[in-house]
Amino acid sequence: MGGSSYLHFVVMAQQGRSPTQQPRNIKSQNITCDSEFHLMRLSEDTDLQPILFGLFLSMYLVTVLGNLLIIVAVTNDPHLHTPMYFFLANLSFVDICFISTTIPKLIVNIQTHSDVITCVGCLTQMSLFVMFLVMDDMLLTAMGYDRYVAICHPLHYPVIMKPHLCVFLVLASYFISFVDSQVHNLIILQPTYFNSIEISNFFCHPSQVLDISCSDSFTKNLVTYFVGAIFGFLPVSGIFFSYYKIFSSIMKIPSSSRQYKVFSTCGSHLTVVCLFYGTGIWEYLGSAVSHSPSNGIMATLMYTVITPMLNPFIYSLRNRDVVSSLKRVYRKKI
Numbered sequence: 001m002g003g004s005s006y007l008h009f010v011v012m013a014q015q016g017r018s019p020t021q022q023p024r025n026i027k028s029q030n031i032t033c034d035s036e037f038h039l040m041r042l043s044e045d046t047d048l049q050p051i052l053f054g055l056f057l058s059m060y061l062v063t064v065l066g067n068l069l070i071i072v073a074v075t076n077d078p079h080l081h082t083p084m085y086f087f088l089a090n091l092s093f094v095d096i097c098f099i100s101t102t103i104p105k106l107i108v109n110i111q112t113h114s115d116v117i118t119c120v121g122c123l124t125q126m127s128l129f130v131m132f133l134v135m136d137d138m139l140l141t142a143m144g145y146d147r148y149v150a151i152c153h154p155l156h157y158p159v160i161m162k163p164h165l166c167v168f169l170v171l172a173s174y175f176i177s178f179v180d181s182q183v184h185n186l187i188i189l190q191p192t193y194f195n196s197i198e199i200s201n202f203f204c205h206p207s208q209v210l211d212i213s214c215s216d217s218f219t220k221n222l223v224t225y226f227v228g229a230i231f232g233f234l235p236v237s238g239i240f241f242s243y244y245k246i247f248s249s250i251m252k253i254p255s256s257s258r259q260y261k262v263f264s265t266c267g268s269h270l271t272v273v274c275l276f277y278g279t280g281i282w283e284y285l286g287s288a289v290s291h292s293p294s295n296g297i298m299a300t301l302m303y304t305v306i307t308p309m310l311n312p313f314i315y316s317l318r319n320r321d322v323v324s325s326l327k328r329v330y331r332k333k334i
Contacts, residue, residue: 037122039115039199042106046113053110059309060103066312067092069326076332077325083161084150085322087143088315090170094139095308098132101125102203102304109202122204123185130206131181138173140273141235145169147266148242152249184210201300239273268315275310279303 042052074080074089105125109115117125149160184206201208243266250263279302316322 036116036118037197037199037204039109039117039204040202041109041115042202049110049113053107056103056107056110056305059305060099060107063099063305063309063312064096066309066316067096070312070315070322072329073322073325076329080321080325083146083163083166084143086166087139087146087170091136091139091143092312094132094135095311097128098136099305099308101128101132106202117199117204122199122209123188126188126204126206126209127181127185129203130184131177134177134180135173136276137232137235138176139170140269140276141238142166142169142173143269144239144242144273147269148245151246151266203304205300236277243270268319271314272307272311275307275314276303279307 043049070092071089074085102125105117105121146161150157153160188209198212199205199208200211246266279299282299282302316326
């Protein structure tokens with residue numbers, strides 16, 4: 001991710017399906033599919049299915065509720081109508097959409113003991129996953145720029161971070177994310193068939209779908225490295241540069257108490273950035289060094305489930321403004 005490194009990992013094949021099974025051809029002329037893919041199961045143990053169902057359903061509900069509370073607080077409290085909280089509300093919305101692209105299908109599969117997903121459903125899931133993944137990336141970059149301006153150029157902050165600039169940054173993030181997702185779709189839909197119906201993941205991960213497509217190697221490498229560099233490396237570089245300037249400014253402040261106060265204003269964002277990109281790097285390094293299925297599963301679950309679930313807790317627990325706003329909204333409703 002993080003940053004959108006489209007990463008690889010290996011998982012167990014579905015039980016009861018022959019490893020020598022011949023791939024099905026999927027007709028994709030006119031961008032249509034008439035076949036099905038098979039996703040992996042997290043466990044073949046039937047006794048674990050109710051536990052997994054309850055666990056992922058609970059995590060999904062907590063994520064949606066937590067991010068909705070952030071959106072409600074920012075929307076209803078005029079004190080939070082600032083660029084930082086505008087980006088935060090959009091990040092919460094994207095996190096809800098991001099986790100909704102994978103977990104509901106996983107929950108249904110666990111409940112129905114099925115691993116089947118249609119070709120159209122798979123491509124749709126992959127497209128939405130890429131779009132919201134990149135959107136997360138872009139919004140974190142915009143939030144890093146906002147913190148840079150607020151700390152390094154506080155006197156010019158109201159002039160630079162005007163509402164129309166904030167709206168432009170969000171709209172540009174949506175546009176870039178949409179373009180990236182469509183690039184993946186166009187590359188994958190170039191051939192007339194796929195070389196396998198097995199998706200080595202519990203959802204249609206872009207790298208896995210790209211692996212089983214019959215696109216030529218040059219095209220796959222172009223998507224993996226070039227597109228990944230543009231939509232992954234550049235945002236990460238922007239965030240690192242912003243925090244380099246922020247830390248340089250903080251070190252020039254003589255008072256340690258003021259240093260702590262300034263640093264705390266960007267502590268939540270820095271925590272989310274480290275969590276977001278850290279899990280992505282973990283997935284990438286894990287897939288490159290080890291072929292253990294458990295490593296790939298844990299890394300994927302971290303940034304597709306755990307990170308969106310923890311974001312509202314990180315921002316609310318470390319932010320008195322959000323907590324106070326939620327209390328005021330609650331009192332009004334009561």
